Amino acid sequence: RGANESNSSLPRGANESNSSLPKAQKVDLGVPLFELSMNNQTISQEGTGKISILSPADLEVAEVTAEPGVARTGASTDFSRMTPLPKGTRAAITGREGEWIRLDYGAWIRASEVRIVKDAVPPRSIVRSARSRQVAGWTEILFPLEIPVPVTVQEGDKTFNLTLYNTTAQTDIIRLDDDPVIARLAWQQISPLQVQYTFNLKSAQQWGYKLRYDGTTLVLSLKHPPAKTSAMPNSQGKPLSGIKILIDPGHGGPQDLGAVSPVGIREKTVALTVSKLVRDELVNRGANVVMTRVEDVDLDLPPRVEMIQKEEPAIAISIHYNALPDNGDAINTKGVGAFWFHPQAHSLGMFLHNYLVAKLNRPSYGVFWNNLAMTRPAVAPSVLMELGFMINPEEFEWIVNPTEQKKLAEAIAQGITEWFASVQ
Ligand SMILES: [Zn+2]
Structure with missing residues (x-):
């Protein structure tokens, strides 16, 4: 509870600066005093900080x-x-x-x-038009504005919502020809200063987006789906032909070991071994595989994220093994986990989790929405897999068994292949 309706709770000093009101300058109201009335008792307490009313011009x-x-x-x-x-x-x-x-x-x-x-205050924009153009692999939608305003994005099932703040529409006409991604565009002024564009999409699976300002023009890029595998020449036995997949083996180098097992085997090592096996299986299926690392080297998260943004793969998968905080239950915690952040990555994470649990008879740790560096890239569906718990003695035996590692890599590659077939 904070300031209540009673006049006595007005901050002290409220009248001190009244003389400056006509000039619409900053009005200092001094230190706030909060009052709480309950059961016929009133207590008051001085707040921290000071309250001022700012003129928009300030x-x-x-x-x-x-x-x-x-x-x-x-x-x-x-x-x-x-x-x-x-x-x-x-x-x-x-x-x-x-x-x-x-x-x-x-x-x-x-x-x-x-x-x-220095800018007109408060910064406001009018949006009069939107138009689209196609560049290699992407559709760009351009919104010419007067100033670059804040934006937010929300992906739904077959919709992509873009909200422009501090913006008022004067839009009369929008040309949008047939497009690989967008079925239809709708828009509305959802509040006096918010315009929302709703892209109704042709497919429930979204493949990535980018936002940038080109001067004062907002450019939204929506990624086209990868070429349908059946349409590719020589695709027999190579169902992932023409599809670029980024694999990120977690951790690496002398500093970043990741989780460490009771016998000292490190997550960074197992993650790299299994990632290479997954790469080989994907290449066998025709995929063009990009790895963030192929050796035991230091690699921070930002360069990994930059690689996803530069490569613009069809999907990105980060490979990890799990640990628990020191007092976690090492005996009873186990299983395969999948982590996603943008809705466009949910289907892939769920599919791979379910696939590994079913095909390899692994326990499920769960599927999680999680704001992680490696799930945040929006340029492609980006998923982080936790393939088991290093600190669980029973699961650890499975994690380090070379035969099981090969089976796991095959299952991940086959799961990816079947997921692509299911969403195309
Ligand atoms: Zn890890």
Whole structure:
């Protein structure tokens, strides 16, 4: 409970700055005093900080300089990530807390990821048109704006929603010819300053998206589905011909060992061994496989993510084995887990999890929505697999058995193949 309706709870000092009101300057209201009335008792407490009413003309405008800016629901990394803001995005600053600033559409961003710019305040845009064009493997939809406004994305079943904040529509006509991905485009002004575009899609499976600002034009790119395997020449026995798959063996190098088993065998080693077996199985099926590492080398998460963004594979799979915190139950915790973040990765994660559990008779650890570095790339369905628990003595025997590793790799490659056939 915070400030209540009683007049006595008005912050002290509320009248001190009234003389500056006509000029619409910042009005300092001083320290807030909170009152709580309950069971005929009233307690009051002075708040921390000071309350000011800012004139819109006093607001500063932030421009995102990071590529992209990380938008969050609150002023620390504990808060959830929102759709990243493309470089160049502008919004008014409506609050500050430590190294964080609050943007007018509701998100927080690190001050180090923006610069302060002179701009009309508050920054607003009109959207008059949208048009599309096709580039290799992608459809680009261009929204010419007056300033680069904040955006959010939401994927659904056969829909892709793009919301533009601080934006008002004056849209009369949108040309959208037949497209490999988009069946139809609808839009509405969902509130006075929010325009939402709903792309109705031809397929339930989405293959990736990108957002960027080209000057003040917002460019949304939607990835085309990979070529249908049946249509490929010489596809007999090579069902994944023409399909690029990125495999990321987790961890690596002298520092990042990953989970360590009771007998000292490391996750980084098993992950690399099995990833190479998976690669060979996928290549046998015709796939073009890209690996983030093929040796025991240091590789941070950002370069792995950059590789996914640069390669733009049809899918990306990160291979891991699990551990538990020190006091976890090592005997009873086991099984295969799959992690996804963007809805476009859900089907692949669920399919592979179910496939391994059924075909290899493995226990299920579960399928998780999880905001991980290796599930966050939006340019392709990106899944992280936890293939078993290093610290479970029984499961560990299975994890390090070379025959079982080969069977596991075959099952992963076959599961990927059958998943592609099921969504095309
Ligand atoms: Zn790991």
